[in-house]
Amino acid sequence: MGTVVADLGPATSGRLLDAGCGTGTVAREAAGRGWTVTAVDPDAQMLQVGRRMCDGLPIHWVRSALPRTALRDGAFDAVVANFVVNNLPDPLAATRELTRLVRPGGLVAVTAWVSDRTAHIALIEEAFRRAGLPAPRRRLPPEVDFERTVEGLASLAQRSELQPLRSRELTWDWTISWDDLWAGLLAALGAPYLALDANVRDDVREALRRRAGALEVGGTVHVPTVAAYVLARR
Template identity: 40%
Template sequence: MNATAFDTPFDEAERRAWAGRAAAYAGSFARLCAHTVPWLLDVAEVREGTRLLDVGTGPGGVAVAACGRGARVTAVDAEPGMAELAARAAPAAAVLRAALPRLPFADGAFDAVVGNFVLNHVGRPRAALGELRRVTRPGGRVAVTVWASPGGAGQALLGRAVAAAGVARPAHLPTLAPEEDFPRTPQGLTGLLNEARLTGAACELVGWDHRTTREEWWSGPAAGVATVGQILAGAPAAAVARIRAAFEALSEEFTARDGTLALPHVALLAWGTA
């Protein structure tokens, strides 16, 4: 979706960062983010016949799983490439382009609304949660995931490589405005759901080891995906080479006997009732 009056500088930067990178994300970090999908659908009480809205669908992992449960799925994403991939992956779903914090749906249009690692990418997370609640019918569930802080050791691998190479975060990469930020803890995310007037808000810390390869894990940032990808995209070739060398060295501590990586990750899974 094009920029709107509701966009913050953070939102605008996110749109630029993700433009044209759907395939790179699908081939790298999408499998990582898919790990929480069954848990997310469980706490959202998604079953056969549920009218579900999947916000920030990406390449469609949540939509595919929800269709497999017999839900009536609508999925949205701000990035056209993501919406195209999702439409192909989940042909039974209605896939649209739309962006938080304004969704093109009536109040109470859905039985359940989910956002898998979407709040990490919006400039106004409180307004975004309020919008998720608005389009959920009274008594319906809203469920979200975000990355926890502190995170798992695997989450820090690429950032550690950047630091070890002596490369600083570029000043043009915006951070969330302090007044919009919140603690990435169970208490912090539960508080955010309470502010959005979701009742019975609850949050769990969930962890897993993500199995991948060095090439797959490097491929996303090498194509400009995520913050590390934006750092690589703006760095000179020599700095990128230093980061890659540091990544290879640091990967040794996560390398299994078969040569794959086992990267510990920690996320927050939260839900509440509209």
């Protein structure tokens, strides 16, 4: 996510929070650009992988989760939440926590999947249709949710007392092996998939494999990807 980190400007001695860091993609990019990075994630295994992949970089790893991180108010010059708030049960509370954590005048960069144009979501929905099942959907209360568009993400920032400076779509081809793609899709499907009969689960997986095969080039799946991106100031 070089575009997102580059938009934050030169780091000098700035402090950056990667909220929901996963394996540290943003943290690694930011540390390489000179930021002093704190990387936060609730998953201990993700943090372990991140530490290994970012060995030697000035990154402080913390096991914690939005919307309550226990980090101090205004501790950071910049905060990045990369594909995090769209996966949480209360996106509004999570984004307001980002506001609390950045200093007055600091920057917050947020990305989220554009739901109706995301190819990996289409993979899930098509597989369930082929298996004769309704695709699992999670509906959140409207007072805490946001529209999965650039405009919706910008509105979420405003509701969280942030001032959007830039908002646009990001597009790229996500390249991934089938095994890694399946692992991610399985995590997204979660309990509804595991509750299915074993034969149905096999049908769903095979349908996904066939659909992903149409996107495969040289053994790698190329998934056209669209995301919403907002850069805002506190």
